[in-house]
Amino acid sequence: MFMRDAVFAICAILAGAAGLWTTFDYLPKARHFPFAMCLIILVSGIILLIQAFRNRPQPQPATGVAEGAGGTGPSTPLPNPNLSQAGFWRGSLPFGAVLIVWALAVSYGAGYLVPGFIAGAVLMVIAGARGPLKIVLGSAAVVLFCFVMFYIVFHTRIPEMPAVRQLVAPLRNLF
């Protein structure tokens, strides 16, 4: 809790300060509003940091009995602190990283379907899918669904390679 609030407060202070620095040179009428918002972020961040330090948990003297050191009651396993972090390190972090890699691949002209299929398969593995057939079919279904809905049914543009576009042009004309 303390670390979480302190880190957020420091980020807010830095963002507020950077915003003040950036908006300071703007024309007067254009400056007032963003400048005031940056000031609110900065001041709120400072207050939040002070609050976080004031509410910081004080170290307590050890009161528990270590395992095997005596004590007659049944031992209760302590919650594993690493497990609560594991969801982030093994879940959301690699998931987010794959999305960024997918966006980079599409940006650099790799088309939509192929990077989408590969990224979809990796995302499914990260999200807990097991079994190669399930992953391949699931990923293919998801990418094709997106492609059909956006490109063929709703006629929105998709960054697909020209060869694939030509291939599905007759389908698109149906809608």
Added chain:
Amino acid sequence: MDAILQGFYVLSDPFVLGFLTTGVVLGLLIGAIPGLNDNITFAVFIPFVFGMEASHALALMVGVYCSTSVGGAIPAIMLKVPGTASSLLTSIDGNAMTRQGKAPQALSVAITSSVVGGLTSSVVLIFFAPLLAAFALRFGPAENVALGILGLASVVGMMSGSIFKGLIAAAFGLLISSVGYHYGQDRLTFDNFYFYDGVPLVPLLVGLFGITAVLELVEEDVAERLRGNEPGQRQKDVRAVILDSKMVKRLWPTWLRSSAIGNIIGVIPGAGALMAIYISYDQARRHHETKYQNDPDEPKFGEGAVEGVAAPEAANNAVVASSMVPLLSLGIPGNSVSALFIAAMQIKGLAAGPLLFQRNIDIVWMIILAFFAANLMMGPIAYITVRWLISLIYALPRSVLATAVALLCLTGAYAVESTMFGVWVALVFGIVGYGFRKAGVPIAPVILAVILGERIESSLYNALQLSGGNWFTFIDPLGHPISLLLLVVSAGFLASPLIKRWRTSRAR
């Protein structure tokens, strides 16, 4: 009367009715899947709005919005896992009833209560939205500034946790709204050509709601697996039953009381469904304890009381349509879902607020009547589909769900302007939103501020110009009494958590 007929004419179009029905079914399904909610659905759906007619898109959204909370009650009752946040309290008594073998009765109470709550709020919307809009037409720039501040203050002041986190979130949103070329200056564009028109709204919403939610979903599932549990498991065959007249007679007072609470809270911007369900649940508990205190056959509250399901379900659906009152009449979103509703309207060139009643009265009444129709059709559809929903939703692998939502969100962000810029905006704001959630900072003030920001800033300058630069114009009791009143109420909203904390510390 002509306006109502115009709205009815638009709604009676078979396609509009078809989209409304599809929305109701979709909302039930989405609400029933733990991890998905109406926010994510709207975030995924908004890019599709570009390719649809306004009436079709809005009808679909009304359908989804009305039925999501009913869908959320299904896993809450069956598994004690609320499908949406608004089904949080339903899970207590609802799941206790399931464990007592009364799942069909619990499901029926949830569905019927939701329909009653939804219908009462539709009536509130029909009567209050036009009245409030007519009143709001008298608002000048000073009142508009005060109204915008009231909307933000109510969201920041009513949330739990630190008020300063809420202030940072609101200021961050207002700062984002100021990006772009305004008042002869390119502000916070970092010389990027794409930012000159401001931060694109749809990718921003897709990122803040869709990507953030998917990252959280994956994190929870991975942690759950490491604990040895498999998230989302298949359920046995369960159906809903029609409530008998004795039960209906017993639940009427709870329905009326909870619907009234939901309607009052729904109209206040930012108060949200959670506050409504907590208050109505507490009220129902008090009445239940007084009435059944000496009845040994009656389950206690929290241990399978039917009122414990009826109260939160009636209240959460009563919030739905009543939260559209400030949106349609004042242009102020009542909660994050209605903020996404505004975004969809903006995409179709419809500006929510009093002018909407002058320029697009047919669409306004179509939306209002669609809420009524959606609530009417929700009951039978929910009764018919509940068995099918229970078996289907738990068969859908969560890994496929997370991947599908992520790719739909990013593809939608691309499709808005056909550039990768939208995808990067969605990714950046997805990561920012995820960071906010990890830090315990609410996202709702950000999105409300982004939507209200431009209006607040332009009205502020207009008001100052009209008053010759006099800042006291906003609190002038003779010139702008409404503005003064709104600012006093805003100050009250902001001060209330501080006063509450001060009282608590004094009591200690």
